[in-house]
Amino acid sequence: MRAEIIAVGTELLLGQIANTNAQFLSQKLADIGVGVYFHTVVGDNTERLLQVIRMAAKRSDLVIFSGGLGPTQDDLTKETVAAHVGVGLVKDSPAMQRIEDFFSQRGIVMTENNRKQALVLEGSHVFSNDFGMAPGMAIRHDSTTFVLLPGPPSELYPMVDRYVMPYLMNLLPESQVFHSRVFRFYGIGESALEERLIDLIEKQDNPTIAPYAKEFEVTLRVTARAATAAEGEAMILPVEKEIRDRVGQYIYGTGEDSSLHEVLVTGLIQRGETVACAESCTGGTVASLITSVPGSSAAFKGGVVCYTNEVKHQVLGVPEEVLNTDGAVSEKTAQLLAEHVRKKLGSTYGISVTGVAGPDSSEGKPVGLVYVGIAAEGLPTVVKELRLAGRRQAIVGRAAKFALFYALQMQKER
């Protein structure tokens, strides 16, 4: 099946937002093996939109629109697709009910233009909007299926996951399932990972292997197309073995929602352990990653952002002599920060990060030099030296993730 994605909205052409809906939809379609050949963005203009629709209908089997389903005059995706397909718009009663309920529950008078949102293409399959007012819809014309979705990601994402994907799966050849596994990596860049697996990735067909990089972590998704889930699983196993043989030491987890901090916090809670951190160059980033996980209060004691030597000395008891001879950016300081914050806050693990984030060097030490210390109850403290490249924000982000990665490694040993 050949698919393309059309986003409608002048705000995209003005650069006010990025077209993240197209990215999301592309990932979803890739997951079920549907090839996306074009993304188009067009403004709120009937003539240009119609031109784009005609072109898409000629070259694609599946055309997914996002945006232009709202109440204003600028919203004209439904009207323009209706004109192309040659059908009218009819009221969808459940959608109208939702809209009326929304206004009456809030005691607000509904303006007339809101009714427009409950109109759908005559004969279309309607997707309920559980987080907004405008429903989505799908209609087939000639040999092309048109799917119309609301623009706001908070409405589009759940609609796609709940209703659109099952609908699209039904369009695919029968008795075909997509079975996939996600591997999560740290300590290896996307291009280095790709290089190590390039022959596997290039001969990818079934299963496919797709790497993604996000927030300094790399993810690999292996997807098999098969008659049953068990058959898909059997196809993934040898690929998994090959991946683990080559780059297994960088895999810290599997699954969708398992970023380093999520894996660490989940493990701590399961084991009844806690963590505390002392951060110099990362300035609170490790703590904010840990606390971004819902429920982290059960595992996170707290942290000290010891940006100055004063705070390292007074709050965390690093001797002035160490700060003056070894320096704030040193193995010794990292070790003491990790041990002292652990003891002071009474946690199972203590994480410390001290380094030079730049743009200027410090203590005559180069930008990118970072020490990560991990202290744990009953184990010798480990300090790792890192030489990180990139700008200030990248050094901070990578250093924080390395700290979480090393804490995870320590957890395995304990």
Add this chain to the structure above:
Amino acid sequence: MRAEIIAVGTELLLGQIANTNAQFLSQKLADIGVGVYFHTVVGDNTERLLQVIRMAAKRSDLVIFSGGLGPTQDDLTKETVAAHVGVGLVKDSPAMQRIEDFFSQRGIVMTENNRKQALVLEGSHVFSNDFGMAPGMAIRHDSTTFVLLPGPPSELYPMVDRYVMPYLMNLLPESQVFHSRVFRFYGIGESALEERLIDLIEKQDNPTIAPYAKEFEVTLRVTARAATAAEGEAMILPVEKEIRDRVGQYIYGTGEDSSLHEVLVTGLIQRGETVACAESCTGGTVASLITSVPGSSAAFKGGVVCYTNEVKHQVLGVPEEVLNTDGAVSEKTAQLLAEHVRKKLGSTYGISVTGVAGPDSSEGKPVGLVYVGIAAEGLPTVVKELRLAGRRQAIVGRAAKFALFYALQMQKER
């Protein structure tokens, strides 16, 4: 001038990355009054790329490409545009020199395919790539100007700012300048701001008024097209007055690179002041925003992430009685945290944040209830109560920005 943007790369169609280059280029073109009518993404495929180029040449005066200038066989933007325009590719000597230097400096053997990157369209205007190997270029054919740019944002952004924008300005009608001012807002949402200014935004023509929302802050750019900068300034002044009359209380700064934390840190350094923070629900986010500003070490003493009552009590001396009667999420706790962290770390200001980020309520208090405390040398401590909506990450992000905003207000009073 009618412009469109074409991004070339299969990784975009797989959803591995979002098309942020198109967003960046659209903003830049909007700033100089060039209308963008289409964005297209097409894969690394000669036939489909050629189809897209022909369509673009018919409907646009300016076509900007990103991606497909690299060394591999998949990189075929230059080759395909050359075929459309009917010119050959020639070696650009400065680019070749840069590539050879790159490899010789690192002592790596250069593979033959890297030479491909120094080839440019015959007769094109070349843009130097200061952060990579493949140069950009511009060529005019019939009535259309084609601009080819490298895909990596770290190469494209500086090339556009340094070389492409001045080149494009020269294509515009003579003696026309774009004069703009950026206003930065906090404490008001994008839609509320737009509602208050909708009549101004809608009649926008010259000057134009464009709102952007990013990381919980809202920015408004007013751009005048005029014969001289002085004339542009004169056109902006009455618009600025109107904006300030209506929503002036939410403006905290003007200018491009002046996010709340940047404005706060710059002000602290200029005034020789310092700050420290005690964070409960924001878990280190305030500290990491402050320390994201280069040079912040001169103004930031450090912080305590006091996630548990234990740490609030032991490290920051909040009496157990207050924690037990008022609670951790209370005006009193916020006040004491701000005052105590300021004294303990010896700073001019102390910022505290304590609240319920969710997903569950805490101490019987609702998700979204947040107290921000600001203590300052020689002034009474101020505590603000916030009722924030949204998910955990949004509550944390907004609460952190409110804390910075209130600290800025306190700075004005001091």
